Amino acid sequence: MLCELCRQNEATIHITKIVNGVKKEANICSKCAGNSEEFNLVSDMDIITPFSFQNILGGLMDYVNDTSKSSRIAEIKCENCGASYREFKEKGLLGCSECYKYFSPAILSVVKGVQGNTEHIGKIPKRSGKDLVNKNKILKLKEELQKAIALEEYEKAAEIRDKIRDIDKENQ
Incomplete structure (x- = not known):
């Protein structure tokens, strides 16, 4: 297909431009796309700078x-x-x-x-991640422990405390 503006070069660019509900379509070559005032993409959409x-x-x-x-x-x-x-x-x-x-x-x-968070919460390397997994478990358990104490659920708090001690023993 030939360029609709110069009718000499192969059209390599298809442009659809909608302004105030009026749709304009054109098949033009790259040379005309750069020179055309009507389809000047850089000034119309400011493609180069807004998405840096x-x-x-x-x-x-x-x-x-x-x-x-x-x-x-x-x-x-x-x-x-x-x-x-x-x-x-x-x-x-x-x-x-x-x-x-x-x-x-x-x-x-x-x-x-x-x-949504300032700490990485995602996959952990299998080889060297055991310590990190245990550290994260302990942090979560400590949060649960604080909640249990605040709600005066002392039996649950004791169970959580024991879990934390078990994980600490594993790490040593």
């Missing part, structure tokens, strides 16, 4: 960290490398390992908002 990692990260950080906190957070600077939170938000890169310490409140709130 930095823009998505900045938008998420603005959304999660409300504007009252955002102005205070934007002024934070890493004492080690001098990177500002604003630079991190724009570039999507931290300046050094110390930046994590300085920007952690903002980073953790974004991670928690996106992933």
Whole structure:
């Protein structure tokens, strides 16, 4: 199929453009797609910039960290490398390992908002994961123990305490 604009080159791009309910379709070559004002995708949709990692990260950080906190957070600077939170938000890169310490409140709130948690909860390597599995079991059991004590379920709390001791003995 030939390009509908120049009628010389092979049409390699099919464009469907809907503006105010009016649908326009065109089959054009790549050369005309770049030159055409009518189908200028870069200006119409701004394809190149809106989906960059930095823009998505900045938008998420603005959304999660409300504007009252955002102005205070934007002024934070890493004492080690001098990177500002604003630079991190724009570039999507931290300046050094110390930046994590300085920007952690903002980073953790974004991670928690996106992933639902700030700790990895997923698959664990079979070979080296036994200690980690036991550690996670103990943490869960300790939470259950606190709940049982708060609800004054002392028999259940004693059972949970014994389970924790058994796991601790296994690890030693």
